[in-house]
Amino acid sequence: MKIGFLVERNIYFRIFGSIIDKALERGHQVFCFHNYSHHQTGSKGYQFPDIAQTPPFKNGKVVSLPFQNQEEIVKHCLERNIKVIVSLDFMKNYLALQEKLQKEAVKWCALQSGFDSGPNSGEYLSLPDRFFIYSPQWLQWIFAYLKKSGKTAENNFADFAQKLNNKVKAVGFWLTEQKNIISAQEVKHKWGIPPEKKVVLFLPFPFGSSVKTFWTQCVFGWRKKFLQLPLALLYGKKRWIKQVLNEENDYRLCCAIKKFCEKNNAYFLVKSRQKDPVKNYLAKMADKVLYDEEFYPATILQCFSVADICLSFFSSAVLEAATTNVPHICIAPAVEDWKDIQGTLWQIILEKERNFFDFPGVSYLRTIPDIINNLAQQNLGDFPLVRGKQVQYTQKFANGMEHMACEKILLEVEKVVEKD
Secondary structure, three states: EEEEEEEEOOOOHHHHHHHHHHHOOOOOOOEHHHEOOOOOOOOHHHHOOOOHHOOOOEOOOOEEEOOOOHHHHHHHHHHHOEEEEEEOOOOOOHHHHHHHHHHHHEEEEEEHHHHHHHHHHHOOOOOOOOEEEEOHHHHHHHHHHHHHHHOOOOOOOOHHHHOOOOOEEEEEOOHHHHHHHOOHHHHHHHHHOOOOOOEEEEEEEEOOOOOOHHHHHHHHOOOHHHHHHHHHHOOOOOOHHHHHHOOOOOHHHHHHHHHOOOOOOEHHHHHHHHOOOOOHHHHOOOOEEOOOOOOOOHHHHHHHHHOOOOEOOEEEEEEEHHOOOOEEEEEEEOHHHHHHHHHHHHHHHHHHHHHHHHHHEEEEEEHHHHHHHHHHHHHHHHHHHHHHHHHHHHHHHHHHOOOOHHHHHHHHHHHHHHOO
16 A cells, blocks of 8 residues: 655654554555645744655655645655555645545545644544544544534534544554654663663743743743833733742743752753744753754654653643653643633633643642742652553543554554555
């Protein structure tokens, strides 16, 4: 079977990588269509899917092809007799392409992209031949999003699910299957981390990619009280005045995490993204700062292979932590401040799926003042990964811990093609 993967950005290999390797292992020929119409400048220019950045795969080689428009994708499929396309999510701009491919009997399978699948694909779940999600819980989340945002007329989840005609399949969390090709010992050696050192992994606040609000820029982002306080008083919000007076800012939070590392004799590893440059003061505190250096195995998964704990701000990385046996601390800004940054999507997430982040024994929710005032006195052992809780958590959000998602995806893709 010939399979084509739509590589809209270079970081897509982080999601596709394990599936591509499994497809190669099963004897399929894999083609990667790289979107060369992607901009090469601006805040996301670094994500341009350069063919030269295609990672090596354990089980064989892929054929990489550029495209500038949808007509070229159709041409690639016809010339090479490609039977099925795989995309990350299924979005509105794919509708015309799918219609063209359907006329040529080319099938389409789509993959969940975390919480973004609600706004990106929620209205189109029934259109691809298969839509793969992590667990049944995520379908309920997508329904909750569509209902809250007025994008579905259905009031009943059962009716909503029935209309999908069995096209949505819960298969597990395939992203972390690449941990099988990562050696923690080799990663520590590559990054110069002493073999015996514990590692604290920190994913810092995404200042670069977040919506610019008074809170991100002047309250949490600054550390000059004499400038912050007059502005906070001018805005008149009591919580901001209190936060400024108590110096609840990013600098002091980073200092607290650094002291936590020192108390536990741990290596301070910081992982961010190029669109979220690490602040100078944090870079000086950290033992190492990383961005997306590699896509498969992904830098973030290599980080988790050596981490003993991870701290992040309401990040879906908690699922990667849980499935790689790393306890997690979710740093929680005030709900009002976070919703101002992230909008309706996160308002629904925090209402519907708060225990995705607050699940003691897997992920420990802590406020910014709690981190600043208390973390430096705590031990790594105060945040244990509890096996029973991990099983409950991964069953709910990752369909269990068996790590067979790629196999299940390929079996379903093969069924779709063979059925035709």
